[in-house]
Amino acid sequence: MEAKLQEFENYLKKMRALQMALTLFSWDMSTVAPRAGAPSRAPYIGLISAEQFEMLTSPVMEGYLDYVEGLGSDASEIWQAIARNLRREYDANKKIPPNLILEFSELMATAQPIWEKAKETNDYPLFAPTLEKIIGYQKRFIEARGYDGHPYNTLLDDYDQGMTVEKLDAFFSELKETVVPLLKSVVESKAQTDTSFLAPVDIATQQKLSAFLMDKVGFNSTYGILSESAHPFTTGFGKYDVRITTHYYEDKPLSSMYSVIHECGHAIYEQNISDELAGTPLENGANMSIHESQSGFYENIIGRSLPFWQNVAGEVGSILGGSYAGVSAERFYAASNTARPGMIRTEADELTYSLHIMVRYELEKEMISSDVDVSKLPGMWNDRYEEYLGIRPANDAEGILQDVHWSGGSFGYFPSYALGNAYASQIKAAMAKDLDFDALVSSGDIAGVENWLRAKIHGFGMLKTPEELIVGATGESLNAKYYTAYLKEKFEGIYGA
């Protein structure tokens, strides 16, 4: 048994080496690589990617998985979890005929530039035929992989194991019932927040603020770095090298501030994974939704809370200077929680964010389940914005063309953003039974909060299933009520609604 597992471990290390190289190429491309060099690098990235895919889907891999599964409970908990996770990946990729994967990757090589051009020129019909093809491939993938209940379930499951249309319909319906009227009362409230002090801040000063915030929320800079990229993200090479990025806008200092805290949430999760999982395929967050729950927890539950501002208002004011100097915690708190319906998801506030997601969820469900006429999608999009947010996009560039996901072939991904926030609220409620969150955060003892998260969530990496994890941490499965209650309490408080 030992020899065979040792062999498998070596095989996995080789796969991981290739994966690290791919991650590094991607990091490099998003941060410093000369853009014009991309076409000449692409074939080499393709070759490494092909080798990694070949290792993941080879009969050798299947043999190892069969072996570990055959050991049953004789295998260690770690090996069982490795096999469980790799089997999911193996199945997801193996069941799709290779020629379909090849065709799709050829389509993907051209889709993004077409989308970029369509967005730039506000020309949805330019992108529509490509979108139609991409949807067609999604359906064929689902057909090949099989599905339980709704075909969309197969894609949802990729990002959040066990998630289904049935559960999500209920989730969003509960959310809609609370958030749509809440937003209406916020918009109509006479108690609008005071944002008059939010003047532009030069980038060097914002960089100082980033360093302060990273330190404040507990990012471990010995084992990680901050860089800049067009869109903020987190990536990593195991827990000892976790990297985050931000993007600075002179006229929107809070934008970078909260994207730094958000990415710190992702990063701290990875940095806190237990040492015994280091170097294994379990050295990752449990899934997309749980990962978003941790970034959301840091960004919103901590970073947009009054106790946090009570702790940092003075220092933030003195770092930013000018109109920010001496601003009270209460004013910072209100300004950073300004809720307004807007067209663009990535600029949305905490209250409206999940409504943006709901629109995309409903459209994806439609695309996957019926023979949707792609020319009708912009109208469907705009109608829903009007219904949920009370505003209607003036054009498709600020409407259906705004997100990169579909042109990148990502379907089923969007819901994890909303689910992440819901998980975060539920985790906060469970945490509140064990510790005094407000007292810890207002005194700057965020490590006290982090310790709870490490013990209940972070440390496990991919060792537990997401369901085991959330039940273990909170005593129950995902329940939207914590999220709706949290939003109601917070925004009614701020807007006196």
Place this chain on the structure above:
Amino acid sequence: MEAKLQEFENYLKKMRALQMALTLFSWDMSTVAPRAGAPSRAPYIGLISAEQFEMLTSPVMEGYLDYVEGLGSDASEIWQAIARNLRREYDANKKIPPNLILEFSELMATAQPIWEKAKETNDYPLFAPTLEKIIGYQKRFIEARGYDGHPYNTLLDDYDQGMTVEKLDAFFSELKETVVPLLKSVVESKAQTDTSFLAPVDIATQQKLSAFLMDKVGFNSTYGILSESAHPFTTGFGKYDVRITTHYYEDKPLSSMYSVIHECGHAIYEQNISDELAGTPLENGANMSIHESQSGFYENIIGRSLPFWQNVAGEVGSILGGSYAGVSAERFYAASNTARPGMIRTEADELTYSLHIMVRYELEKEMISSDVDVSKLPGMWNDRYEEYLGIRPANDAEGILQDVHWSGGSFGYFPSYALGNAYASQIKAAMAKDLDFDALVSSGDIAGVENWLRAKIHGFGMLKTPEELIVGATGESLNAKYYTAYLKEKFEGIYGA
């Protein structure tokens, strides 16, 4: 024939993909990667490196090489050059028994930290046993690989094909005859250069100067970037992605200025390689010495010339401001050519640089050829510094421990620095027959110079042998007389010696 060559091409592309990944890991490590993450990344880099080495030394590779060599002149010029270069690499690596390579790489994993500590604490005896082992492996490598004439020739040939102890002894002896008395007269001259205006400059301003210089000398920023690292270097991913670094010291603005121009010389060489070689193993400089000749050409022949300063003095003065504003071309020229004996190679001026190299060359020759007593090496080092530069290191940290090369297992590498400068002078002399260098450079038309270099040197990549290249460009093999004449004329001019 076509099918077999296509197969070989695919094989080479795969090897190149792995090499690119390794290059990227190394770039990343030297620029942004968190240092503390290195141990956890190392095994993965090792695995990719092992796969690349396996492909280079496999029987499959040998089969391909035999095949192309068997085609003789039926193979294209490009395929012949690929086979010639890969055969060199194959032989160099294949003849060494794998267990020796493994033992050596284990030694290498510990050698650098030991050297670092020894340098830091000025404790040569701490490093001596490791150095002795490293020398022992070099000898066993040479034994395994075989040699013509002097055993050191095998190592010299790695960095400059065809280079021998016989040729280098003659080269350095001619250099010594000229430079040692020249330096003496420079030191004793009453006409010392005026460096009084060289005040510290903040790093943001130095970054602006870098951008100006890169543009001025013709670095193509569409296909390249500048970053920062502890020691400046150039690396690349083919001609469409060439990266340089610099290191800024507030109190030494000329240091970064000349390292940027130096690295631009390396980079422009790579950027100018002919398109037909892109993606092949020939998309590289001809060898280390030729590469150093191009960086040296840009740094010294162009950058430290009076015509260059005549073109840029005004702009450099206004970018740097303060005491630099309004400094004349002649004062900049003299200050940037200040010659003084010093202990540290990397801080040496153009006149003394090759003397530093000569010391290392003579010591390496000694280490490789005889049963040298490592405890005697510091004394040998210090005696030579006294003889050639007229100064004696106060301790081993500023003496024999100063360079990283030996602890990294690099022997035979040092001479290419001096040879590069000698090639550069010879190239300049040949170029002067075709164009008016001073007129072009003083008018800012460095593209005129670059065009000549592209046509005679850069475009060929590794297609020609270094010997073919230098004879093709200058009409003769390496001849030290151009270098000594250049140094004499320049420094006698400045120091009125």
